[in-house]
Amino acid sequence: MKSFRYVRAHSVEEATAAHAGRPSSRYLGGGTNLVDLMKLGVESPRAVIDISALPLDSVEELRDGSVRVGATVRNSDLAAHPLVRERYPVLSQALLSGASGQLRNMATTGGNLLQRTRCPYFQDLAMPCNKRAPGSGCGARDGIHRDHAVLGHSRQCIATHPSDMAVALAALDAQVELYGARGRRTVPAAEFHRLPGERPDVDTEITHGELITGVLLPSATAGLPCAYRKARDRASYAFALASVAVVLSVEESVVREVRIAFGGLAHRPWRALRAERELLGGPPSGEAFRRAVDTELAEAEPLRDNSFKVPLARNLACDVLGRLAASPTGS
Amino acid sequence: MGTEVFHSEVPLTVNGEPRRPTVDHRSTLLDVLREQLGLTGAKKGCDHGQCGACTVLVDGRRANSCLLLAVAHEGADITTVEGLRSADGEGRHPVQRAFLERDAFQCGYCTPGQICSAVGALAEAEAGHPSHVTEPGTAIGSPAELTRDEIRERLSGNLCRCGAYPHIVEAVEDVIR
Ligand SMILES: Cc1cc2nc3c(=O)[nH]c(=O)nc-3n(C[C@H](O)[C@H](O)[C@H](O)COP(=O)(O)OP(=O)(O)OC[C@H]3O[C@@H](n4cnc5c(N)ncnc54)[C@H](O)[C@@H]3O)c2cc1C
Ligand code: SF4
Ligand code: FES
Ligand code: FES
Numbered sequence: 447m448k449s450f451r452y453v454r455a456h457s458v459e460e461a462t463a464a465h466a467g468r469p470s471s472r473y474l475g476g477g478t479n480l481v482d483l484m485k486l487g488v489e490s491p492r493a494v495i496d497i498s499a500l501p502l503d504s505v506e507e508l509r510d511g512s513v514r515v516g517a518t519v520r521n522s523d524l525a526a527h528p529l530v531r532e533r534y535p536v537l538s539q540a541l542l543s544g545a546s547g548q549l550r551n552m553a554t555t556g557g558n559l560l561q562r563t564r565c566p567y568f569q570d571l572a573m574p575c576n577k578r579a580p581g582s583g584c585g586a587r588d589g590i591h592r593d594h595a596v597l598g599h600s601r602q603c604i605a606t607h608p609s610d611m612a613v614a615l616a617a618l619d620a621q622v623e624l625y626g627a628r629g630r631r632t633v634p635a636a637e638f639h640r641l642p643g644e645r646p647d648v649d650t651e652i653t654h655g656e657l658i659t660g661v662l663l664p665s666a667t668a669g670l671p672c673a674y675r676k677a678r679d680r681a682s683y684a685f686a687l688a689s690v691a692v693v694l695s696v697e698e699s700v701v702r703e704v705r706i707a708f709g710g711l712a713h714r715p716w717r718a719l720r721a722e723r724e725l726l727g728g729p730p731s732g733e734a735f736r737r738a739v740d741t742e743l744a745e746a747e748p749l750r751d752n753s754f755k756v757p758l759a760r761n762l763a764c765d766v767l768g769r770l771a772a773s774p775t776g777s
Numbered sequence: 778m779g780t781e782v783f784h785s786e787v788p789l790t791v792n793g794e795p796r797r798p799t800v801d802h803r804s805t806l807l808d809v810l811r812e813q814l815g816l817t818g819a820k821k822g823c824d825h826g827q828c829g830a831c832t833v834l835v836d837g838r839r840a841n842s843c844l845l846l847a848v849a850h851e852g853a854d855i856t857t858v859e860g861l862r863s864a865d866g867e868g869r870h871p872v873q874r875a876f877l878e879r880d881a882f883q884c885g886y887c888t889p890g891q892i893c894s895a896v897g898a899l900a901e902a903e904a905g906h907p908s909h910v911t912e913p914g915t916a917i918g919s920p921a922e923l924t925r926d927e928i929r930e931r932l933s934g935n936l937c938r939c940g941a942y943p944h945i946v947e948a949v950e951d952v953i954r
Binding site: 546 | 782783801802824838839841845848894898901904905909913918929932935
């Protein structure tokens with residue numbers, strides 16, 4: 447690991463000023479991804495700006511009924527927060543399905559959104575990887591890619607985004623709040639992560655030096671029936687092969703609201719907008735769910751070794767939709 | 778840039794005692810505990826957050842010390858397996874006693890991490906934190922009931938290469954009974 451300066455920031459302004467104009471600076475949240483990547487040599491910042499002491503560590507209800515989550519709230523505290531468990535259980539479930547108790551105690555909301563892919567070629571400096579070293583090629587495309595993307599990938603990169611939390615945020619129509627040289631702005635969580643295209647080195651819409659200050663959970667999705675389900679190689683403590691977050695509201699046998707986001711399938715949480723459009727205003731039947739989800743997944747382009755993800759994701763989504771249609775907690 | 782500083786003195790409390798190691802910014806809390814403070818209870822298994830052998834309590838919460846930069850923990854209150862005590866401060870912590878009584882290990886390499894993790898998990902359950910296997914709709918705010926499935930899920934961040942899991946779960950069950 448290369449030597450670095452360490453700066454502890456006490457305000458958002460101090461943090462962004464310390465970062466400004468230094469391309470090799472990194473913010474430190476819980477460090478569970480950054481420190482790991484520094485050990486591997488994938489990251490080698492000259493300055494580490496610790497933002498864990500910023501006053502962004504609370505979950506609060508705003509006057510319009512939305513809930514604001516500070517960027518340094520720990521994943522475990524967010525999952526256990528009464529406002530989240532009551533109004534946005536899909537978020538609590540997604541968080542609790544990720545990593546381990548120890549890691550969730552350290553991991554922050556901001557860091558979770560910005561964690562890098564778990565593609566083994568990305569983490570190994572001896573391997574080609576367009577995301578880590580643009581132009582070097584993609585080791586995974588003809589290599590080991592069972593865990594990789596089936597939707598929205600490019601010739602350049604087939605990686606997936608590993609966050610479970612981000613999938614729930616996309617389904618809840620959450621907003622990501624940013625602060626930087628351009629001032630304050632918000633980006634919809636479902637559009638915060640990018641597809642790889644020709645620039646797989648760029649994961650998200652954040653610009654260099656910008657700070658995530660928080661996440662806004664809208665009142666529009668508060669209290670709606672919702673659930674998260676994740677399929678993985680072992681029962682706990684493993685990344686998703688495929689996962690789904692669903693928000694579904696049914697009245698008088700008609701689908702009034704539906705939001706579906708997939709994890710583990712693409713370079714970003716995949717909002718199934720086509721399936722949602724097909725289901726809105728129609729019957730909440732197993733048949734309708736299957737048809738809509740199949741329409742969405744028809745554009746999947748599986749690789750040599752990961753075509754199993756398409757039926758897996760389809761079954762997960764149909765199961766959760768069916769259970770939510772039958773009971774609001776989906777249990 | 779000759780004035781750049783890559784070391785810092787970091788005052789913190791370890792097992793109840795104030796310490797002031799001067800740390801290289803690159804050092805993890807695990808390395809400082811083991812190499813500089815002589816506390817070799819916390820183990821280095823994977824060094825990447827994947828095994829839990831390095832688990833310690835930071836301000837009472839369990840964390841993987843291999844992924845914590847020591848410099849970022851100024852003022853923290855750290856408890857390692859060496860610092861665990863019974864409530865009266867005299868003997869072993871109930872989790873330590875239960876691990877001995879149940880033979881909850883073979884080689885013992887993962888044990889300090891398992892024990893610190895169990896202590897942290899019990900506090901989380903007491904504070905009403907849910908887990909992945911907690912039924913949706915469970916009462917919010919009251920302590921979580923630790924069934925066998927709950928214990929297994931809450932300790933899944935601690936791997937045991939000897940496969941002592943059944944006795945580890947029984948040891949934790951003994952503590953809550
Ligand atoms: C063994 C293991 C298993 C895991 N399993 C899962 C899993 O199943 N599901 C899952 O979702 N995740 C999993 N994770 C990943 C874990 O959730 C992330 O490492 C964690 O959420 C990152 O948060 P952090 O605060 O530690 O980020 P950090 O490591 O501190 O930061 C990550 C990145 O974000 C930047 N950053 C941090 N905060 C901000 C901010 N506020 N503004 C701007 N930039 C910021 C940092 O500079 C860095 O580039 C696992 C991790 C490990 C080690
Ligand atoms: S899939 Fe993306 S991250 Fe993985 S090797 Fe290819 S370019 Fe790199
Ligand atoms: S040594 Fe820290 S988790 Fe393995
Ligand atoms: S007792 Fe040997 S690794 Fe757990």
